[in-house]
Amino acid sequence: MILEILSVGLIISACLAIFLDEAVYSVAALAGTLFLASLLYAFSDALFAAIFQFAVGAGTLAVLFLAGEMLSETSTKTSQKNLLLIIAVGVLLSLPAIFLSVSGTPSVLSGISFGEALWDSRAVDVVLQGLVIMTVALGIVIVLHEKRNGEK
Amino acid sequence: MMDYVILSLTLLAIGIYGLLTKRHLLKVFVSVELIATAATLNFVMLVPSLGKGLGEAFLILAFSTDTCVSGVILALLVVVHKKYGTSDIGDLVKMEEGKEKSEVEA
Secondary structure, eight states: OHHHHHHHHHHHHHHHHHHOSSHHHHHHHHHHHHHHHHHHHHHTTOHHHHHHHHHHHHHHHHHHHHHHHHHOOOOOOOOHHHHHHHHHHHHHHHHHHHHHTOOOOOOSOSSSOHHHIIIIISHHHHHHHHHHHHHHHHHHHHHHHHHHHHHO | OOTTHHHHHHHHHHHHHHHHHOOBHHHHHHHHHHHHHHHHHHHHHHHHHHOHHHHHHHHHHHHHHHHHHHHHHHHHHHHHHHHHSOOBHHHHHHHHHHHHHHHHHO
């Protein structure tokens, strides 16, 4: 039952993230989507995926809130009627998912702890992915720095 | 095998709809995030059939790719907003067209 409720919430918050007019509210709805996805993984015994989803989502959303505040130009507001319509569309869209699919229990971690999985089984992957992320972050910093120098 | 497939397909459809119809760059970014979430959900669902080790490796790869994509899109978003002063794709296209026209006239 809990998986079905989480699925409905996931689809509704995804619809709100797309259809809400205000950028900050849209980002808040996306935060709900990522949090519910994380909970869905946790309740499906995929603890490893849940923790990663939560960590990645928290980092992304912290930056997105700032960007949303900075980039929002118009002060349009979604009316109450439209909000209810979006929620209704979300519930309708989630019906096939509830009745046709959600029931299984995918298991990412079976019998081993998160620490063992992270540092014993997948240590090389984690280090390499960290290296990739660090390289991309450095690339972005260099691009923005060059851009700022070009403007001056 | 079919667990979560329809849920992730629904998320994917919402993301693609947003990607195609929304004109604000932040909404485009939100759509890309939803598509990435749908893909990750699929990976989680496929882990038991792939085998534990391979599934986890795919999962980490999906998360790190998602993070990299987010970083690049956010950097582009900030650069575009600083350069053009708008985040609307329609306005950006109009500005570029105007720029090209003035260059041709000159």
